[in-house]
Amino acid sequence: MPSRRHRRGLPLDIVRTRLIDAFHRLWRELAKFGVIGAISFVIDLGGYNLLIAGPMAHKVTTAKIISGAVATAFAWVGNRFWTFRHRHNRPVHHEVFLFFAVNGVALAISAAWVAFAHYVLHAHGTLMLNVHAFIGIGLGTIFRFWAYRNVVFANEDVDGDGPEAVQERDSERNSANTAG
Secondary structure (H helix, E strand, C coil), X not given: CCCCECCCCCEXXXXXXXXHHHHXXXXXXXXHHHHHHHHHHHHHHHXXXXXXXXXXXXXHHHHHHHHHXXXXXXXXXXXXXXXXXXXXXXXXXXXXXXXXXXXXHHHHHHHHHHHHHHHHCCCCCHHHXXXXXXXXXXXXXXXXXXXXXXXXXXXXXXXXXXXXXXXXXXXXXXXXXXXX
């Protein structure tokens, strides 16, 4: 029985397999990114609270920048050596520069939100500052995930899930189907 074909001549099985493989890759990266992000979140928000409860009680924006920088250093190690370890690496100094540049933008988004909430919306008190720090971290995190996948760790996969590996698996499946 001839297989159904996609408009461009690709069997629908291959298209479906590629979509499923892409979804699985994205899901694995997103899950690992989430774990590293959760730990970084604790470092960031915990550090922020320690700083505003102590030596930086009246410097909420500076406290946010310091706690974010510490969390960023942890996040680079976690994302490089776990989340995106399956991707070809750029030279380390390029990757570190891009990572910290992306995180600088994300930290600016987060700190700008905290500053806006504090100075414009007059958010005061630990609870309100934490709510707005959480919102700022969330906005920065959305930007980070997009930028890590598309800028920092953008090179092709090396763990066998890249386009060549998918094409090779598809060829093997088709050969097995026609032989059996």
